[in-house]
Amino acid sequence: MAVSRPTILIPSFNTGPLLLETVEAALATGYPVRVVIDGSTDGSETLLEDLTATDNQLRVHILPQNQGKGAAVLFGLEKSLEDGFTHALAMDADGQHPADSVTAFLELSSRHPEAAIFGRPVFDDSAPALRVNGRKISNFWANLETLGWGIDDSLFGMRLYPIRKLIETLEETRFARRFDFDPEVAVRLAWKGVPIVNLPTPVRYIDPEDGGVSQFRYLRDNTLLTWMHFRLMIGFLIRSPWLGMRGENPLLHLSPPAR
Template sequence: MPSSHASSTHLVLIPSYNPGVKVEETVRGAREQWNPVWVVVDGSTDGSAERLTQMAEADAGLRVIVLPENRGKGAAILAGLEEAARLGFTHALTMDSDGQHPAALIPRFMESSRAAPDAMILGRPRFDASAPQLRVQGRRISNGWANLETLWMGIGDSLYGFRVYPIAPLAAVMRSQPFMRRFDFDPEAVVRLCWRGVRPINLDAPVRYFTAEEGGVSHFQYGRDNLLLTWMHLRLLAGFVLRLPLLVCRRLMGLASR
């Protein structure tokens, strides 16, 4: 049964690009836990836009925004954030459309956000045997760089996209520069929000990787996306050096207040 009580502050935001057969299941799972749920279709060509639009016609708690061309995950999220802010929403929980993220934990993450509205609630992934070991090991490198770039402010995982963001600071960060529009969105978002003083709170969450036979779809390309992450961390390291005195001061003040 879809959730009927609509929040006026927190929404679920699902960017979606050619997600395969899991998308309807993902959206139904999110709707069972929360209202409203928005899906931003990022120029999909697999017919999912039409199927999701049909679902939304029968469900007042579901909204589908269709972008005319593929712009990337971050760009799709920004389109949703701007519309959400226009309507008065203050926080957005982002999750992938391919079924990897745990819809059952949406209420817990939203409650944590309500208790600490100035913070970002970050999923810390718990992998099972379905996780490709190359990706599990590779993300440790990105996590190490992200923690260095923030002086270990407490980012549990830089790449896991199941999160609740305060909309205003995230949208401001994204509007201020042209990056964070594709696969680089998740790690750059948490680093730049930490630089703005947005505190991370980490909650454990499982992640499931589906095989192709199970309907799993992955758009990750090792060469292209690792190059994108490398370029991103080079940019962030430059920004880190410029901000280092401020970050050190903030860390010392935080330690002194404990």
């Protein structure tokens, strides 16, 4: 693989002032930043106008209609590939993912450019118990569907991807375009034999009183995840003989034990 050239990719939908805070923190790392505004209706994209005019490390793409996180990421990946980038570090725009962790992701990726680096969330007291415990169900199914390839957390969105591999993965399915993006691409990358390394990463949940926003809708998104895992289990049963011959994730030993 050629020398890695990474960018930070931030999809955003109605994240308000937190968008500017997140982008400024990402730019402070010194790496190029690409933002995809996914049909936001809150005017938050205007907060980036001054930065876009003065910082040549920042590019902002605006989608006219909301298409979902996965679709926004795919759009950003394609634009990043056109600009010559090889890897993309995805960060949520709502302030949950710490820019302080960017360097650790990129250093690990520089040593293993063939791998996807998945954040494994380290929760503090701000994390809702329902969200912390509920994700264990998705993690169980994701590891069953990949024969234990080594996905510590299937839902956490701070991840560094080899761009071409992720585009190829998304082009093979019409799904993984909304809230199902993070868990579905984790499983599908494992099916393709892409090594996965898990990196412990702090996460914070910001109270609504402090400007925190969440696009998660309990019934809608859990229904989507249930349907997704049903589909993936069918795919797993079809692929299981091949997956059994694939062997172990070659970088599994770099991943700390799942908690």
